Amino acid sequence: MPAERAGYTVFMFLIDVSPSMGGIRTVEVETSTGQTQTVEMTHLEFGLQFVKLKIQEMIFNGRKTDRCGVIVFGSEDTRNVVNDENGAYENVTEYIPIAQPNAATIAKIDALAPSTVFGDPIDALIVGVETQSKYLVSKKSWTRRITLITDGESPIEVEDWELTVTKMDLLQIHLTVIGIDFDDEELPYMEPNKSNIKRTNEEFFKKLTSSMASATLGTCEHALQQAVRPDIKTVRSTLMATTLRLGNTADDGRSAEALEFSVKMSKCTSVARPKGWTKYTLRAYETSPDEMVVDSDESIYAPLKLRSEYYVDRNAANKNGEDEDGDADIKKEDDDVLLLDGISEDPKRKKIDTSEKIEKEELVRGFKYGTTYAPCPDGQFPKLTTHKGIDICGFFPRANFRRELSMGEIQYIWADPSSAQQQVALSSFVQAMEKKKVLAIARWVSRDGMDPKMGVLLPVAGDNVHYLLWGQMPFADDVRKYTFASLDTLINKKGEILTEHPYLPTSKQLDAMDDFVDSMDLMHAGPKDDNGYCGPWFETSLSYNPAIHRVKQAMFHCAIVNDIATHPLPPPHPELTQYFEPPEKLVKKAQAAIDACKLVFNAKEVPKRVARAKKDGHVHAHDDDDMLLLDRKRPAGATSYRADVGEAGPSENKDMMAEVPVDDSETEDDDDEEDLLSKKPSAPSSNSNKGPLPTPARSISPAMDPGRAPGRIVGNTYPLKDFQKNTAQVGKAVEDLAAVIAEVVMKPFASRRKQEMLECMVALRDTCLRENEIETWNSFIIGLKKKCISKVGNPEFWKAIQKFGRDLSLISAQEAERQGVESAVTENEAGEVSH
């Protein structure tokens, strides 16, 4: 049989949905931590796992030429191609027409349920063969596979089954029969109390499969185990034609004395990576009120797409200090700054943080040269002119090869398979290199105009074919030369060489290590071969990449189950982790040497040092101190404020405030406005800004956390947006925004958000005035003033407020009256505080 090609296959799944498939079974599942838990499912669900795994594999591979169709038997109604034409073949339904599968296919299979009527597997088989043949009428060369899943509890009409076998063999169909709880000697499994009909049917399936040219019969459990085994996707490397040159082959006059081999390259190693995950999110219903019927019984997970947008911050001066604190903004050059210098600062542009979206079409490509911008509209400068091929630069002794320099994937270099003379030429070259024990230094250009790579060529004289291997070597630019202290030569301050030091191993220690190395030798620790000889333990050709196969297993698992909490991912296949521990026998034998080493070397973990308090901390420390001071000062005035609020504040406001977690429970803080202002900011700030540096610049990033402190509905990131969204809870929103403003203003870099904060304040005042939160506003503005003009405050911000004038002043009684509310502040006072 010729080698099978991947894809070009139609799978037919014939699924038994007879009533007996509805029987409940308890399946033990193992979680990845090794615990077992039990899940109840029907026989049908159990069998469908296999179908879904197979279909998921097709989805995973994503080939257009992998197609599948599903036919169920035992269905209530009848709908199939044979019945349409000739009648009969009842209770067989073409459930999913043949197509390339996707997640919807799996969802549809999930919807299958046991029926109330029996169906005949042989009928289904004939329908399956017919359906497949019809589909493949013009695609004769495709592979045909049929998988039948049944519990064998339904009666089978076994007449003329040989005819069906002949037909299937003629079509070269590969048949797989998966039996639910069929006996399996290999597993081993014997079903107790097997019904007679099932026993007879199992016998029949055995007869059926053994009389076919290509058929297998297996119990479902075994099939499921096999399905999660790691398998290697064999990739056939393409042969890329190129030339191997030595000397000047281009020049007519010299080419007689130069060599040119016609060769083919193909990959020898190539890094395989785990397949990427697709990102999803649980759709929240409130985001789409227009959704017509929301089925609350369903959680919808929607796939996500990546979107890139370009932004420019017109205020470059601020942006520069993005990831540092203030002084990161390094001094500007005051001399002839190039026009293009990115850093050049234009004082006129000193505005608040404004980054705006730019369409990609408006952007120019270029490189950064320090802070200078070097335009380069093509995205690259003219490239080096190179000619495709491998040029040999010289040879050097193999013994001097430094293995650790090899920095990439290995390539084969074969002589042209269609030219005997080229093969002989390369063979002679390889043999001579072997004989001289040399490697060649070579420069490889994969295509005309491509950047060259340097590497070495290693001759390999195999039994049947002579070839070269290419390994990439670093350029001068690719090598880092770091200095490391000598491990042997320690020099003290007097310039003497030390012979004894805790860093230098003693002879006793050296001996212990020698024993350890000897006892941990893997050269004869591998499994016994046929001759009873033990070879080395660990072979690259048997070491599966655990990440690739584990990720694949997890992807398959989540595609076929609907809840990973109740159906946890089973542990990795043992073959994946076979090399994770040294061979047990070896370790046992080496234990004495290990213990000796532990004793003589006495390596101990050094307890982690407590990090020295960062200097930047002082900003916050001061902050807190100040807060405390304010707190202490307040109690006297607190009572009067309380009374005021009692009158003016709506009851809703009180309730909201009571919910705010405040650690200082001794004072009745629920309506002490002053307290709220001075203390609350400090509490959340210690939560949200534990890090040494606040990173206000990040607030422009939309992907980030809205920065809401616990209990708050207004976050530090988008205060105004949050506030406007939450105006329904006006009391809470007003209070939170006030706290946020106070917090932001007192942080370093506040100036960057000045404009934003002023906007917030205008909105806040407006709302306060309209919603009768005047007291909140007035006490907020008094508190803010105190903070701003305090020692560590933000006087600049206060000045900005003053400049704003009455639009941000205290709300006076007069003004309040116009809105039909009350204020305890007179018009004069209002003017006063602001100034």
Next chain:
Amino acid sequence: MAPYDDWNKIDDEDDDELQDLSIFESKRDVILFCIDCSESMLKLYDDPKYEESVQTCHLYYALDAAMQLQKKKIIVGPNDAVGIILFNTTRQPDSSTKTQGSEIKRGTYLYQPIGPLCASTTRELVQLLDASFEDQGELRKEFPPLTGKSVPMGDVFTSCNWVLRDGAPKTATKRVFLITDEDNPHAGAGYRQLTTSARTTLIDLTQAGVTVEPFFINTEEKPFDITKFYSSVLVSDDLEDDNEQDDGSILPESISISRIEDLLSQMRIREVPKRSLFSIPFHLANGFTIGIKGYGLITEQKKGSYKYFVDLGDRMEVATVRTTYVDEDRQAEVDKTKIVYGADLGTSATADDDGNVEESSQNFSARGVKAGHRPFYTAEEIRSFRTLGLEPGIKLLGFKDLSELEFEDNIKHSHFIYPDEMSYSGSKRTFSALLKSMIKKKKIGLALVLTRRNATPMFCALLPQEETHDDSGWNDPAGIHLIPLPFADDMRAAPVDMAFKATDEDINAIACEWIGKLAIKNGSYPPDTYPNPALALHNEQLQASAFREEYDRSTFKDLTEPPVEAIHKRAGQLMKEWKRLLANDPSASIVIATTGSKRKADVSVDEAEIKSKHINGTLAKLRVDQLKEFLKSKGQSTLGKKDELLERVSGWLSTR
């Protein structure tokens, strides 16, 4: 662009992990050149580099080296900053150009304040150097030396501290390159006191996170003796200050004492701050653990990728890219914390030819499950799938013979590990003993390695490296190379399993002969002699563009091109003879039958004939199959119509 961010790249996107990156923040690097300006540094002498009586001085060399380094850094780390401070000079800061925040000590002069690298400051330095090349007195005029005495080193360190404090970003790695030829600055009275103050101020500097990298100039007339002064001042940055009980007896690892000519190459070695990529435990056996740090000594240095700029009228500004995840049907951005991960849903359902598109597409665009059920994984869960629950570390599995490490067992570059005494005490002695034992027994180690929490586990060969010393000042350090081994998944089968072999002894003997002629006896692959030509050309053009100069392409020399002249000279005749013998080999007449193909017409065509036809313009007389055969032999594409083939053949011929 920051190509050397490639070495320390952050990968926040968990999926495209696996590249060899590190969790390192791409820190900025700040270098303050601290150059002695004393009489001896300014003393003129004949420059051996030039035949004419060109005189230079140490200071010129030091400034030149600083300039060269700036030029290099500006390309590899465009976000880095540098500054130059001079000491032992009477030059006073001009009040008009005062840019430094704080006063600095007398006798020191801040020539170039710490600032981001940019073309204009570098050019200024170039101009100064050019001027002093013309007029040897220029430097002395610019920076008049302090005569008769020298500035206390304590003051120098304090000035450095202030300059760095004012100019360098807090998170940057900060280094002072101290360049002097004076081994005993405080020979006179007050030696003890001045030494103590130098030591204390240096400790202050170290505590502020600054590393001092001394470059001492050694001349025949004035050999540099480190024990006179510096050995009692310099502190090892490895053993931190409070490690007094460890008798602090070891000198810092990075002291360079060299001839002035080697200054630049010495600086090049330290051009990039030594940063470890990972610091993880090395489990030799259960309960037998030491600490190591891993370094990337070999990584492909790529061209910087271009950035997008916006023309703001008065200047160009880099545009920042923001990526967000969007639920396309709702056009809603999704919070990163709310993202879950699953398998691809497969190709679009609308591509299906089943009539029920409506229903299937609705099912398809999203996945619905019973309320409260979750068929997807969290970020934490998928991370554990990749690591298989392992914690970062190196787990030794055993030892194998050195010969077991095959050439072809390679997929990516290696890492270098070195013991870390600060995480496990006793690491150095254990590591040292292990290294010696492996070298002695010609063994390699085999280990399971997880370098970082979001990396994938891999098997690595541990290749020991013995410490070597040579005179050039560069030593191979002691340590172990971690060589990642390919997994079964990474290996490709050999597609060719049979070929003709050369059996003629004469042919093979001649091949041996010409190989012998072209072999370097004690050579090895010399990375240093092959600078990446594509990268160099790119950088030169970038530099010219930044300096607004025309770039003259003809000045560029590709050092990786094979030495064809030497090859012809040494082995040309032998190769010619070898070719002649090969042509007479019986294999020349063997035609390999490709299965299933019909007997082919004779397509062989002499290359000389094609060339002459090309010159005469009669290429079109050749048949398509002949053209194809020729192209095939040159590794060119054979696709297309005759016209295209002709074009390709003539194109190929005219480029040669």
